[in-house]
Amino acid sequence: MESWLDIPAQSDFSLINIPFGVITHANAGASGRRVAVAIGDKALDLAVFSASQGFSYLPAIQPYLHVFHEPTLNAFASLGRPIHRLVREYLQKVFLKNGPYRELLQDNRELRSVSLIKLTSVQNYLPMHIGDYTDFYVGKHHAYNVGVLFRGPATALQPNYAHLPVGYHGRASSIVVSGTSVRRPWGQILDADNAPIYHPSKRLDIELELGAFLCKGNPLGTPVSLAEAEDFLFGYVLLNDWSARDIQAWEYVPLGPFIAKNFASTVSAWVVLADALEPFRTEGIPNEVECLSYLKSDVNKAMFDINLEISLHPNGTASEAVISHSNSRNMLWSFPQMLTHHTVGGCPMNAGDLIGSGTISGPKSGTEGSLLELTNGGTKPFQASGVERRFLEDGDEVVLRGWCIDSNGHRLGFGECKGQILSAWVQGVTLE
Amino acid sequence: MESWLDIPAQSDFSLINIPFGVITHANAGASGRRVAVAIGDKALDLAVFSASQGFSYLPAIQPYLHVFHEPTLNAFASLGRPIHRLVREYLQKVFLKNGPYRELLQDNRELRSVSLIKLTSVQNYLPMHIGDYTDFYVGKHHAYNVGVLFRGPATALQPNYAHLPVGYHGRASSIVVSGTSVRRPWGQILDADNAPIYHPSKRLDIELELGAFLCKGNPLGTPVSLAEAEDFLFGYVLLNDWSARDIQAWEYVPLGPFIAKNFASTVSAWVVLADALEPFRTEGIPNEVECLSYLKSDVNKAMFDINLEISLHPNGTASEAVISHSNSRNMLWSFPQMLTHHTVGGCPMNAGDLIGSGTISGPKSGTEGSLLELTNGGTKPFQASGVERRFLEDGDEVVLRGWCIDSNGHRLGFGECKGQILSAWVQGVTLE
Incomplete structure (x- = not known):
């Protein structure tokens, strides 16, 4: 499994990880906090990615795309583990070098430029609203x-x-x-x-x-x-x-x-x-x-x-x-x-x-x-x-x-x- | 202090009380939970009361009337103690027999009929969203x-x-x-x-x-x-x-x-x-x-x-x-x-x-x-x-x-x- 992204071998956020968080960044505009995944030294802004048809090949998530525009992970989490699994495996394929979904990001320079943000340029927030x-x-x-x-x-x-x-x-x-x-x-x-x-x-x-x-x-x-x-x-x-x-x-x-x-x-x-x-x-x-x-x-x-x-x-x-x-x-x-x-x-x-x-x-x-x-x-x-x-x-x-x-x-x-x-x-x- | 409402002497919810809660009732319609006060054996639905200009003589609450349409008391509470004091004292005057605001409810049979609900006909809810x-x-x-x-x-x-x-x-x-x-x-x-x-x-x-x-x-x-x-x-x-x-x-x-x-x-x-x-x-x-x-x-x-x-x-x-x-x-x-x-x-x-x-x-x-x-x-x-x-x-x-x-x-x-x-x-x- 190799990615088209340059992921250092010592990176915590490798292709086998795909962790979820909540970020803002300079290009996020007034709409504020949104859901992202970390990959190598970048964050993929899933609000931008999903709004640009990034999840086109994952029908199961279509009714729930709003969860990536939320200020916490609670709504995404509430979709349940089968959906988490589908989304994580889908994103792994998106990041896979010459993978089945290469057109979505690897070959889409414009979307890459607005959805992939250097981790040093993002602000992280508490990922979930914690009830107890x-x-x-x-x-x-x-x-x-x-x-x-x-x-x-x-x-x-x-x-x-x-x-x-x-x-x-x-x-x-x-x-x-x-x-x-x-x-x-x-x-x-x-x-x-x-x-x-x-x-x-x-x-x-x-x-x-x-x-x-x-x-x-x-x-x-x-x-x-x-x-x-x-x-x-x-x-x-x-x-x-x-x-x-x-x-x-x-x-x-x-x-x-x-x-x-x-x-x-x-x-x-x-x-x-x-x-x-x-x-x-x-x-x-x-x-x-x-x-x-x-x-x-x-x-x-x-x-x-x-x-x-x-x-x-x-x-x-x-x-x-x-x-x-x-x-x-x-x-x-x-x-x-x-x-x-x-x-x-x-x-x-x-x-x-x-x-x-x-x-x-x-x-x-x-x-x-x-x-x-x-x-x-x-x-x-x-x-x-x-x-x-x-x-x-x-x-x-x-x-x-x-x-x-x-x-x-x-x-x-x-x-x-x-x-x-x-x-x-x-x-x-x-x-x- | 006597009320135009028939408040039994043994009632917890006398004119010196005016406690706040969250209710629904048969006439609440689809809009659901709302804020109320208890008075005698009744609840005054403050969503209905405020929507019918019940708070006309209390300018300080005008920008915040939405708090009475909330499903918890958190928004009302967050207005602070000086506002709670004004609202409670105002409602005491509304309930006061032949008081200064008698036109609002005492003399307004129509509003009385839709905003005053028997306590036995209301459903109560947890009054606040409790963070910790x-x-x-x-x-x-x-x-x-x-x-x-x-x-x-x-x-x-x-x-x-x-x-x-x-x-x-x-x-x-x-x-x-x-x-x-x-x-x-x-x-x-x-x-x-x-x-x-x-x-x-x-x-x-x-x-x-x-x-x-x-x-x-x-x-x-x-x-x-x-x-x-x-x-x-x-x-x-x-x-x-x-x-x-x-x-x-x-x-x-x-x-x-x-x-x-x-x-x-x-x-x-x-x-x-x-x-x-x-x-x-x-x-x-x-x-x-x-x-x-x-x-x-x-x-x-x-x-x-x-x-x-x-x-x-x-x-x-x-x-x-x-x-x-x-x-x-x-x-x-x-x-x-x-x-x-x-x-x-x-x-x-x-x-x-x-x-x-x-x-x-x-x-x-x-x-x-x-x-x-x-x-x-x-x-x-x-x-x-x-x-x-x-x-x-x-x-x-x-x-x-x-x-x-x-x-x-x-x-x-x-x-x-x-x-x-x-x-x-x-x-x-x-x-x-």
Whole structure:
């Protein structure tokens, strides 16, 4: 499979990917946000492409072309996985060198010039309207590591951990797209005498996660079985669930994290469709207990083999440095299991809802998904680009990356999930 | 203040109230949901009223009349509290016997006949589109009672409890309007040997709460100060945060309640505007610790004196019985304090967001806001309508009520917050 587009071998957005996002660009005019796919170093504006009969040879999408003119992917997602599959495979053929649809774009210089935009010239937006956001905790190594730090090794993993995908409701309104700066949160933290003070967080952290967007809903009171769950999974993004560890440690009992998490969560801009990840299925962490019936899966390979890394560009330094390597196979529960558990009591899901995996740490040193783990609770600093860090400082920029390599050596990646830390808010001062 | 409408003295929807809701009715035609106010045993359809020049004498609302044709109150709420005040006071004058605007409705039989609809003939809907829902835990007596049951008296209240309004993110998608039936959730509960089993909840409970809808948002990264917080509070409803105690006890460590809560939360249909509650301000529970600066209030009376009650109509019995009386003054933190704490780290709020108080129990027997407390963790059954209950059984109907009485003996109430328990979902069987 070769494209007529010049796609570098190291591109995340190869012909085997075709991720979907929401963009504007200088030529978009007043009509604003629209749907696009990323291919190599370009975005194909699907509003322009579809308006120029780009989908002529795909009858199934004809009644739904309006979805590409929407300011989010929700309408496209709601068409369902069979349609996503058709559209993705069609676009692969459009990009294929001397493929069956070469007349549409390869041989149509005029349409190429108005529909293919350099990624450096597009503005990305949050790809979906997120009704509800739920974050799970299925990275077992992370759960263990953090449990040790918060409660000691004896009760690091709670008795429920191996029996159900532990999760909690997050804040949908503070989810931002990659590139959005993140302001250091104020909150209550404990001083040296364990008295609470009102102060900006001193232990600002990251969480390396995978997120899944849903493309389908279920009615209130009607659970989604594990057999049905795959149909609900639209696609995947990288997710940085920024966390203020000092605020979290003080506030989290008995109802869970709140201010420590709700100041921002960042997602990568391009949604990798569920189908694109099919070739990268793998096994997860074996579970020592037998699942209850509703969570029992006969799918052997329910996880994905996605390489994950955290890169830090410390404030004032010349370059970024990779500080951790992980892999999304380090999950105890799959996204279908998370979804099925989420709805077991009848909770209604909607297209656009976001489900996070929780932090995905590997089993050994150098594979931690958070600074809390990497620094053993802030006690062991690390070096990056020549400077020392325990937690994030103002001006630091964090980039999460994720990619798969198929058996032919082809790369599929998620693009960047990036954010820079701004100094804490000052009352009465407009900082940005 | 007397109305030309025949408003019974015991009506929740008196002239001092004027709550807002969303309705349809037989005469609404194809245009569907619209905004209304409740008055006595009627709803005034504001889509019809405004289209018939009902707001002629209120110039300030003229540019915004479209808000009454919306399917939620979000657009009306977003106009801000000064406009809510003008509209509510204007409508009070419209309903006032021989008032200044008597020509508009009192003397306009034709408009009366098409705009005033019996409440028994209207269908109510969720009054707002809820972006995010947060439930707090500021009912101190409840937090103590439940803490004793879950952890014993020594650690019943966590060290953070008196320092900050403890809260957690809830599930927005499962919030339903009063009258919606609630299906008993399946989930993981522990059997007699403390092994988890997949089973419908056996300890289905209620939580008596007050909810506040917001009418204003703040940008990401910019906290809302306590001085600004009142401007964000649109109005109040009763909230039943249905809870599955057996699911909760097993799942809630370390990240808080999840499946135990996300199967349904019920709100009353009519939003009592913040202004309408002003005459009912009172003091809350004194706090033994000094607040940190951002939570320190110079408002003496930050709570409301709202009588609250739980009524249960057990399945198969002839009548409902009041099983608990409480009062919303039993709160340690006010709604402005909850909102300010919610945003202290920069979390963005939006018009339509719902904030729950948490269960509001009183200090003594007979004032419990949940069955868990009323039955001492299910160990002491109670009697209602001649039958015994520990937790809710299928077919049971719960009604929450709330009302204030002013110094003139006038009543302002919230209407009912009602729901009936349906039997647990059976796979492959459509039960409703």
